[in-house]
Amino acid sequence: MDTQFVGEHLWPGKLGHLFVISTFVGALFSAFSYWRAVQTEKTDAYNSHSWQLMGRNGFVLHAASIIGIFFALYYIIANHLFEYHYAWQHSSLALRSKYLLSCFWEGSEGSFMLWTLWNSILGLVVMSTAKLLETRTMAIISLVQAILATMLLGFYFGPDVKVGSTPFMLLREQMQGAPIFSSPNYMDFIKDGNGLNPLLQNYWMVIHPPVLFLGFATTLMPFAYCVAALWKGEYESFVKPTIRWSLFSGAVLGTGIMMGGAWAYESLNFGGYWAWDPVENASLVPWLTLVAGLHTLLVYKATKRSLIVTFILLLLTYLLVWYSTFLTRTGVLGKTSVHAFTGEGSALYWHLLIVLGVLLVLSIAAMTARWKQLPRIKTEEATSSREFWMFIGSIVLLLSAVQISITTSIPVWSPLVKWISGKDVAPPVDVMSHYNNIQVWVAIIIAMLSATILYLKFKQTGWATVLKRWGITGGIALVMAGLVGYAQKITTWQYDLLLFSTCFAIVANIYYAIAIQKAKLKQLGPSVAHLGFAMLLLGILISSYNKEVMSLNTLGVTFDLSKDDKMKAAKENRENVLLFRDMPVAMGEYTATFRGDSTSPSDPRTFFKVDYERVDTASKAVKERFRLYPDAFVNTKERNLISSPATKHYWNKDVFTYVNSYQMGGEEKFKDYTVHQGDSIFLGTGYLVFKGFNKEVNNPAYKPEEGDVAVTADLAYFDLKGVKGMLRPVYYIHDKFDNQIEDTLKSSGVTARLQKILPEQNAALIQVKQESGKNDYVVLKALLFPYINLVWLGVIVMVIGFFISLRNRLSY
Amino acid sequence: MKKTHIVVLVLVAVAVCIIVTMFSDFSTYETFASASKQPGKAFHVIGYLDKSMAMDYDPVKDPNHFTFYAKDKSGGVTKVIFNGEKPRDIEKSEQIVMKGYVEGGAFHCTGIQMKCPSKYKQRDMTVSGNAS
Numbered sequence: 030m031d032t033q034f035v036g037e038h039l040w041p042g043k044l045g046h047l048f049v050i051s052t053f054v055g056a057l058f059s060a061f062s063y064w065r066a067v068q069t070e071k072t073d074a075y076n077s078h079s080w081q082l083m084g085r086n087g088f089v090l091h092a093a094s095i096i097g098i099f100f101a102l103y104y105i106i107a108n109h110l111f112e113y114h115y116a117w118q119h120s121s122l123a124l125r126s127k128y129l130l131s132c133f134w135e136g137s138e139g140s141f142m143l144w145t146l147w148n149s150i151l152g153l154v155v156m157s158t159a160k161l162l163e164t165r166t167m168a169i170i171s172l173v174q175a176i177l178a179t180m181l182l183g184f185y186f187g188p189d190v191k192v193g194s195t196p197f198m199l200l201r202e203q204m205q206g207a208p209i210f211s212s213p214n215y216m217d218f219i220k221d222g223n224g225l226n227p228l229l230q231n232y233w234m235v236i237h238p239p240v241l242f243l244g245f246a247t248t249l250m251p252f253a254y255c256v257a258a259l260w261k262g263e264y265e266s267f268v269k270p271t272i273r274w275s276l277f278s279g280a281v282l283g284t285g286i287m288m289g290g291a292w293a294y295e296s297l298n299f300g301g302y303w304a305w306d307p308v309e310n311a312s313l314v315p316w317l318t319l320v321a322g323l324h325t326l327l328v329y330k331a332t333k334r335s336l337i338v339t340f341i342l343l344l345l346t347y348l349l350v351w352y353s354t355f356l357t358r359t360g361v362l363g364k365t366s367v368h369a370f371t372g373e374g375s376a377l378y379w380h381l382l383i384v385l386g387v388l389l390v391l392s393i394a395a396m397t398a399r400w401k402q403l404p405r406i407k408t409e410e411a412t413s414s415r416e417f418w419m420f421i422g423s424i425v426l427l428l429s430a431v432q433i434s435i436t437t438s439i440p441v442w443s444p445l446v447k448w449i450s451g452k453d454v455a456p457p458v459d460v461m462s463h464y465n466n467i468q469v470w471v472a473i474i475i476a477m478l479s480a481t482i483l484y485l486k487f488k489q490t491g492w493a494t495v496l497k498r499w500g501i502t503g504g505i506a507l508v509m510a511g512l513v514g515y516a517q518k519i520t521t522w523q524y525d526l527l528l529f530s531t532c533f534a535i536v537a538n539i540y541y542a543i544a545i546q547k548a549k550l551k552q553l554g555p556s557v558a559h560l561g562f563a564m565l566l567l568g569i570l571i572s573s574y575n576k577e578v579m580s581l582n583t584l585g586v587t588f589d590l591s592k593d594d595k596m597k598a599a600k601e602n603r604e605n606v607l608l609f610r611d612m613p614v615a616m617g618e619y620t621a622t623f624r625g626d627s628t629s630p631s632d633p634r635t636f637f638k639v640d641y642e643r644v645d646t647a648s649k650a651v652k653e654r655f656r657l658y659p660d661a662f663v664n665t666k667e668r669n670l671i672s673s674p675a676t677k678h679y680w681n682k683d684v685f686t687y688v689n690s691y692q693m694g695g696e697e698k699f700k701d702y703t704v705h706q707g708d709s710i711f712l713g714t715g716y717l718v719f720k721g722f723n724k725e726v727n728n729p730a731y732k733p734e735e736g737d738v739a740v741t742a743d744l745a746y747f748d749l750k751g752v753k754g755m756l757r758p759v760y761y762i763h764d765k766f767d768n769q770i771e772d773t774l775k776s777s778g779v780t781a782r783l784q785k786i787l788p789e790q791n792a793a794l795i796q797v798k799q800e801s802g803k804n805d806y807v808v809l810k811a812l813l814f815p816y817i818n819l820v821w822l823g824v825i826v827m828v829i830g831f832f833i834s835l836r837n838r839l840s841y
Numbered sequence: 842m843k844k845t846h847i848v849v850l851v852l853v854a855v856a857v858c859i860i861v862t863m864f865s866d867f868s869t870y871e872t873f874a875s876a877s878k879q880p881g882k883a884f885h886v887i888g889y890l891d892k893s894m895a896m897d898y899d900p901v902k903d904p905n906h907f908t909f910y911a912k913d914k915s916g917g918v919t920k921v922i923f924n925g926e927k928p929r930d931i932e933k934s935e936q937i938v939m940k941g942y943v944e945g946g947a948f949h950c951t952g953i954q955m956k957c958p959s960k961y962k963q964r965d966m967t968v969s970g971n972a973s
């Protein structure tokens with residue numbers, strides 16, 4: 030039964046398998062050794078140190094192995110070894126080399142590997158910096174690493190239970206029983222791989238997943254330090270490193286999330302950077318709790334208050350990271366999410382549930398064991414103190430996370446509701462307004478707090494100066510909000526409130542940085558981060574409140590509508606518009622003209638050329654002209670396309686265009702239309718209206734003879750500007766045979782033929798064709814986002830703020 | 842009781858109120874038949890493309906009008922009107938989740954999400970809602 034297969038490259042896979050096993054064993058060994066080191070710490074210092082050294086060696090072995098896995102898998106993908114299932118499924122020969130790395134994160138094996146890799150690198154940093162907390166933090170980190178490594182094992186226990194999934198699986202092992210693998214030279218038939226999902230062939234997809242996974246990895250460190258502190262029962266030494274790691278985590282995770290937004294904005298057709306999609310929410314929620322935990326930790330550092338809530342928030346953050354993995358990787362979200370993730374089946378489902386259970390039990394055990402001895406302060410904090418309001422802000426962030434989680438988790442808890450009440454709960458029909466209507470209040474409160482809290486002092490504040498400063502900044506903010514609100518026509522009162530609070534936060538943080546901190550870079554972290562956050566909120570507000578669909582189709586609706594429906598139809602956004610080649614169509618303040626397509630041999634995509642022109646209404650002079658190239662992967666066989674938008678960037682707005690459908694090179698063929706008097710026939714560049722039959726035949730090509738019956742169909746040709754001319758094709762019966770004489774309208778290239786008269790229906794069968802090229806069209810959507818750059822700038826400023834704080838805290 | 846506790850309690854109370862009212866936002870999965878009992882009210886319907894019936898999308902006539910027939914889980918077939926472009930690969934979809942309301946015997950669809958079988962993986966796709 031042993032077939033000798035020809036043409037396989039087995040050594041990278043075998044090496045990879047070896048690394049997978051050693052990475053698991055190394056992590057397990059390290060966790061055990063560190064645990065022993067903690068156990069023997071008090072009783073036997075010498076032994077404890079030996080255990081610690083072994084733990085270190087184990088972790089180094091683990092980290093080296095995971096790097097080995099990375100290179101083995103990279104070798105397989107880069108050399109197109111399609112005998113490996115992973116390479117076959119996620120890459121192809123045509124894949125451009127810059128996207129090779131993207132293959133790592135299309136499949137879940139590669140994603141888990143990347144996650145483990147980041148963890149191990151950060152783990153090495155913790156190992157060399159944690160000092161007295163090293164044994165405990167590293168025991169936790171190694172334990173998590175061992176758990177993560179099980180995701181890559183791919184071991185079978187019996188025929189049905191599979192633990193993990195290895196990226197080094199051979200194609201023939203994955204698809205056992207497929208007839209092709211019975212021939213030893215099967216490799217001769219496997220010439221190419223499945224290829225990478227076109228949506229991932231985008232530069233954002235090269236950097237967004239690794240940054241996001243780095244963000245996920247960083248949340249492990251605050252978790253490990255918190256558990257270590259609880260384990261040790263000592264609540265001092267963990268504070269500084271946890272603040273540093275939380276700052277780093279907030280910066281990286283925040284960047285990762287917004288890079289996802291940038292990707293959605295630039296390559297997906299959501300028409301935006303944030304759609305409250307479950308997958309996006311799942312990564313946002315841990316960031317919210319992390320930021321909340323960071324703030325309560327700062328409170329604890331300054332005042333010794335809020336320790337318990339800090340532990341809860343930071344432990345919860347890590348659990349939520351795993352919960353988000355559970356949501357996005359197991360296909361639970363199924364019918365509610367847009368993102369293209371694989372459902373890995375029930376094995377991964379239970380595997381992740383077990384991991385979540387283990388981490389949850391660990392967290393709860395650590396908390397309950399120390400619950401009674403956790404330091405608490407009996408006295409009350411003053412209402413004028415900074416810690417009081419920071420605590421409130423953190424709770425608001427937590428509640429925001431709770432709300433987002435409940436709605437996002439509908440597919441998780443709806444089976445229970447169905448079981449109890451029989452109601453099959455679905456997400457809100459209008460998801461965007463559901464979240465926006467609730468989260469706008471969170472945004473208002475958080476912006477107000479970040480405008481005002483910095484002026485308060487820890488423990489006790491003198492009201493007089495604070496009120497004066499609030500008054501000044503609030504006054505400036507009110508003027509600013511008034512101006513922006515008037516210019517941007519923001520009339521909904523909730524959003525006016527948000528506008529004021531974000532302006533307040535912007536003004537207050539700038540004022541604080543300049544007037545109070547005297548722009549000393551070292552201390553600027555918090556005010557810069559809060560300034561960035563406020564700018565982000567303002568950017569979100571303006572860009573989404575005034576988002577404009579430029580391609581709004583206002584042409585008449587051609588299907589039957591009763592009166593009520595018309596009201597509804599008027600409300601409906603008819604967002605697609607049809608552009609025939611070389612026919613300008615007004616869109617917002619622009620006119621758009623489709624100019625054909627272009628392809629290049631080195632690029633699999635088709636580019637559609639769309640010219641935009643902005644004409645001054647008074648002088649008729651062209652003020653601006655530019656061309657956009659929305660592109661698409663076109664599947665010629667099935668005539669469908671996966672399109673990505675093209676965007677014209679201005680400093681204060683983006684014009685965003687993408688193609689939904691197209692027709693090119695329409696052949697010159699007659700098409701049949703059965704029409705009654707008054708009916709229209711829609712063509713490439715205009716339409717024909719059938720005015721009726723006419724017995725007066727004046728066509729020079731027709732010479733009347735005795736006994737003939739002759740009639741013409743009068744067709745008026747309209748283009749978008751009006752009547753262009755008449756076509757009068759002739760139909761006559763001569764000698765019992767019917768004959769047709771075509772008529773052509775040269776200027777428009779339209780030819781019509783009266784094929785038949787259908788007397789019983791009182792209708793005519795008319796055949797029409799139009800010169801090729803004139804029938805080419807694209808269906809496109811164009812959107813205008815004002816001040817979108819404020820969103821990106823806000824994120825960048827916020828992240829810079831995180832890093833300034835981090836640098837400041839590292840230099841101590 | 843500490844001030845912090847009171848404020849937290851108030852916040853939690855407000856949050857609970859918001860969450861309770863938020864439940865009225867949630868939609869339900871229905872069949873065409875049960876959705877037609879409340880015409881004009883939006884629901885989710887899970888169904889399949891009925892390939893025996895014709896699909897109609899002629900962008901030349903109207904780029905925002907696509908009709909097809911779908912069979913829901915209980916077997917009821919209804920005409921679906923979607924005010925948008927024809928979603929790519931709908932022919933290949935093995936399941937369609939439709940958001941919309943029944944009116945005049947047809948299901949007016951504001952958003953379509955499809956589950957498409959790819960040979961060895963499943964991919965979900967959505968066409969954004971075009972009605973508000």
